[in-house]
Amino acid sequence: MPNRSHLTEFAGLPVVEFTGWDALRDDFGLAMYWARNRREPHTEHPKNYERLFEAIADPGSAAWRLRMETPSYGTGSNGPIDTLGQYLGRFAEIVAPAEVTALIVGYMGGDYEAMPPDEVRDRLLDIAPKLTALRSLFFGEIRQQENEISWIEHGDLSPLLAAFPDLAEFTVRGGSAGLGLALGEHRALRSLTVQSGALRPEVVRDVCASPLPGLERLELWPGSKEYGGESTPEDLAPVLSGEAFPRLRHLGLRNAEELDDWIPALAGAPVLSSLDTLDLSLGTLTDEGARALLGAPAFRGLKRLDLHHHYMSEETAARVRAEFAGAGVEVDVSDPREPDVDEYGGETHVHRYSAVSE
Incomplete structure (x- = not known):
């Protein structure tokens, strides 16, 4: 599933991780302790950093x-520990920032009490003026x-988009509670993806109200109501009407636990006639939703329809x-997929889960 492993490719380029001093020290430290304790060289460490140098x-x-x-060990006694600012500053010093076209910001260690969510954004904004080629x-x-x-x-996260006026592709993962995407x-911008376990209605409405005249790809993950993902087709109405993003050619409503409820709204949506692809994967589509798909001629004007990870019967699929x-x-x-079925309280309970959930 999308959040089970790191990307190996992004924006058509192979992914290379910028290794901080802490990770380097851990790699070499593990190799040395292994050699001392086992009296033989470690077979895998240190890692091959040739691709990083290239x-x-x-x-x-x-x-x-x-x-x-x-760091897994050695805090304090094995040398200084990178702070977030030091790590990003070193990246901007060693990797020519004006030549970087694609950037992934991943896990930044520690807990959020030590590193508030806005700090990662703000430290990235500090080096944004140097990332002039970022797309x-x-x-x-x-x-x-x-x-x-x-x-x-x-x-x-709207300041990030403002800081990178030439950005063509933006993806964000997470942010169930405090995510802000009221973009100027x-x-x-040509592609916007919001991967969430629970996408709040106000975030959907803010995205729909954002002036993005060149947007061609929009992917939203409604997620689970249990965690606050209560967005509905009404929240997405400006997109479904075709008015919000006239150049839209790809619409994704992925990882939706109430996917069947979206199908009737999509079936009558004017935007469907201008789409090339509709991605309803990773959700909980059942035979009921499939019947609505089959009964609406508008879906047959698509070039591609993605329904993978579903709960349709074999015959319906x-x-x-x-x-x-x-x-x-x-x-x-x-x-x-097969639903989970529980018997308790004298009743049968059927549970269907989207692909990326807890």
Whole structure:
């Protein structure tokens, strides 16, 4: 699933992680302690840093991941520990910032009491004037092992878009509670993705109200109502009407636990006639939602329909595959799921979960 592993490619470029002093010390420290204690060299450490050196020599050849981990040992006695500001400052000093076109901001270690969510944003804003070639930004690429998606907190991220007026692609993961995306006019942005375990209605409405005249791809993850993901088709109405983003060609409503409820609204949405692709993957589509898809001719004007990770029966999935393929629509009905069924209180309870949830 999207938050189970790190990206290996972003914006069409291979990902290279900028290694901080703490991680370097840990790599070499582990190798040395292994050799001392086991009387043999470690077979895997230190890591091969050849690709890092190649990317430093040609910064535009890679998508750079910024990521800090809390050191595993040696705090204080083995040398200074990087602060966030020091780490980002060193990145801007060593990697020619004016040549960086793609940037991923990942896990930054510690807890949020020691590192408030806004601090990561603010320290990135400190070096923003040097990142003059930046076109693609992923803010919050944090794996499930590092932090659950609904626990990833962000504040107001609109200053990031303002700081990078030439940004074409922006992705954010997390921010169930405090995320702010009331964006000012941004004429360069072509792709906006908000990955969430619970997307609040006000965030959806703010995105819809943002003046993004060039937007071609919009992907939102409604998530779970249990964690506050109570957005509805009414919140997305300006997009569904086709008025918010006239150049939109790709719409994603992914990771939705109430996906069946969205299908009727999509079926009658004017925006559907201008879309090339509709991505409803990672959600909880059932036979009921599938019947609504099959009964609406408007969906057959798409070039591609992504439904992978669903709860359709085998027979219904086969019918969806056959009928849409027959209409010339590329359709993905892979990764069928089975609901969890519990018996308690004398009643049967059926549970269906989106792909990225707790």
